[in-house]
Amino acid sequence: MAFAVNYLPSIVVLNILRYLSPEDRLRASATCRTWRHCVFTRTHWPHKRFAVDVTDKRWTAVARHELRRNNRCNPTLDSTPALKCFLSKCCRFLEELVITFDPNSTASLRHLLDVIDILLSNDTNCNQNLSTDGSVDDNQWLRSNSRRLRRLTLNPINVTKSLEEFGSNENDAHIYQLFQQLVQRLDQLVDKCEPLEHISFGCLQPVLNHSNRFLQTLAKRHSLSLKCLHLSSVKTDPDNYPVLDLSVHLLEPFASLRVLSIDFDVLNDQMLRLMARKATIDTFVVNVHGIDEQHEGLSASSWSVLAKSNPNLKVTLNLIHTEDSIAVLRDSLLDTDMPLAHFRAYFVYTFGPSDDSICHLVNLVANRHSKTLLSVTLVNALKGTKTRHQRPNPVFAELRENPLVMLAWRSRQLQSLTIIGYEVCDSDLIAITRLRGSSLRHFSFPLCCISLLHSPIAEDEGYYDDYFDRRMTYFLDGAPQHIQTKVIEDIAQPLDRRWTPLTYEQLPNAVTNSVNSMQTTYLSTILRDQTICGESHHKINATTDTN
Template sequence: MNLNQTAMSSLHEECSQPKRPRRPKKLKKPEKMTDATTSFWDKLPSVVLTEIYSFLDHKDRRSASYVCKHWREQYFHPRFWTSVEFVIESDNLERVRFLSYMFGTMAVQAKIVIHSLNKDCLKEFVILFDHLARNNNLKSLILEPSYCYFVGWDRDDWKEVMNLLNPCLPKLSKFSIGCVEDLSFFLEGILTNLNPSLITDLGLATVKDDPTNYVRNNFDPRLLSPFPKLEVLSIDYDQLSDELLAILDSATELRKLIVHLHAISEEHPGTTDEAWIKFRKKHPACQLSITIIHAFRDIDVLDQHVLRRHMPLTHLKVFFCEKVNIRVIENLSNYAETLRSIVWVDSLTDEQSSWALVKPFYDDSPDPFVLAAWLCKRLEEIVLFGYKYWEENLIAIGRLRGGKLKRLDIAEPDIVKRPGQDLASALLDIPNSIDKPWKPVQVSELHPVICNPVEGDSDEYLLPLVLADLH
């Protein structure tokens, strides 16, 4: 067989036999990609993720922290927790224990909100202070208890806390005892340990557990003389005197003075108009807030022994004194250039005392609240609970203050209308006058202790309000 025949035979065999399927060609596996060629979100460097977080607010950072463990860890970077609110509640102990451990030694601003009638909460309070005692960054320490006392604590318990607190005091620029009465026994030590060149805000006022029988713990007012940067100060009326007003001359930046009054001691010298005139010259922009708390016995002499014509009075708040002193309200027009707020709160009742502001038809003398609304140029808030009040006077207040009135609160059951009048229609005048929605406060919106004095503790209502005065 020649060569050509051989080739043809091979070709015939190749074409006649079935063709085997060709295996697919193996592809070369790609090399594993590295961080240099791609980005894994859960592998972002901490410094990069921290920088990203810096552009987010706290709420968005919290949402981003759910992505993965790494992102969650960066959520708790100290950079984002310079200001920490430690809420010590019975259902929050595990969380506050974690926050105490993480940030108690590094927070710059610490606010402690505590249920002061729960013993487990008090234990966590001491543990937190143990961390704060080792904090070299702390600049602000504010207490906000639920009540003016800590249940079951005596002087020795507070001494333990003070031993932990004392190392913190020289570094602080803001400090408040949270109106805790027992801490007033340590005020001289506190003032001695604070650094006068740093302090701007100082809350030393209290709320008394028994305002009819308490120990007056007056400190030497000269301890306040070296505080040149003081801007906000709260004290008890027991401490207020002409001497203190003169000492505050050195606080050239003082802008708010808050005074709590529970009772008026027979030995208290009071203050004079001459001292207030000098005070106003030194502090022309300073606001004076006077808060009267449970002063059952002395509310009748408030106008004689406490109020002075030349006080720079901006806020008058009266809580649970069980009566209204008409003379005090009538004298508020003396503060025409300064007064901004009138708050008079008692529990709702139908007793005769609740009708003190309702004048009979034949009495055509001006209503003291209406007079204040007319004369006080800066008046922007009136709160009246526990006293009956004519609807026509509410309408007059709305018309006189107009859009300058930010708040006008009165309980609906306390509004008195003329016979035959439709109250709802008459009150429509008020939102038109003040140019914002308005309606009387419904009973369902009131705190239980305002609806019924035995339904709760007045501290629950008033403490958040008086503590907010420091801000």
């Protein structure tokens, strides 16, 4: 009886393919239909995380990196059609999808819609084809392309306006339209796909304005499975934006929620009490933008109840351009029993040693949260416009006792410290690294912010006599090489590893020049928190901060 190999049972072909290297496997799979079909099977693609990058300019770089690491794939230029084709074959065994895109480009948004359409459509490899009118039948999930999808993350490379802010020019009108479609497709996808564990809306205002709608749809099928829900946003204009009216009771059905990120604007006591009742949440991220006068504030007692009922809770606080009311920050957030693990303040403009200054915030953090604090990130812009003559903010250096040293002294668990745009003298930096030693695994500080005022090292080297008066600068980047080396060595020594300060070029764009790209400074850090799911969350969170 003459069998041709085409007639070997698929399971045997699968077995044969399994013992081949990926290259041989693909080549062999090009012989006939049965074999080709067999190659796009779960077992041959062990990593079910797929990162698609559909931004206009950068997409190949990121896609290449992610694909090679995950699937040993390596797309060349302009492979968008191939990528889509590949995705449509792979997505039926895909468990995690991260889509990187540019929310301000119509082309990129169209690609994003295409990707979601692929997920929404039914498996073309199945013999029966369903009508596309979305009619539901009992076995539909078997053929759905998204049937194994558990984690979905939108990863925009920039922020975009909320729908209300769109102008009437042609480009804005297009983008407005595309976002409306996006909201609709996302809602369809959430409605259709199997129970999700993780969903992130990428901090995008035009999408998150529909949070109530998404929560309603999510509650239908994902209320028991959903572990990570990211509803926090990043604004284009932190001073002026429409405040979302989120209904607290919509969060009620989610019984397994472990990670929640949300804006301070929609947070209230009722929500904290709801979370305390659930007692499942271990990671809570709060983004604070401007503070609305209407905000009723949070009571210290709600935080106490929450901290008691969720003993493993870790809170991340992102202050973004927050400037109007430090009093609310103090009473609602910092001067409470919240178990603060990660404190980040981006471009929080407060000057002078008044009560409202950043020093006061840092002191509060150091005094109230030293037991739980794992990482601190403070980023501010340099003052001045002329390159290399810009100066850091002197608020910390002006005080007799530097609050940052206090922070390092009190926070015994501190693993990561990033201070950009604030002047700190060399002896204080040495004090910080000595206090925390090698347990401070991540320490970022720019060279141009290290002050040599009152520096014993500079004095020993006779720097003041020779240079100070003439150079008119007391920052380390202007000092001669041998002093730089000596100071850096002394700061690095207690860390027990090689350490160099950030160079001027390594600083985020918004720190050194334009204000336009401010959001990109922190968006990636905030979004990184939203792509990570589960246990690894804290670990990665503590080690990776602004680079």
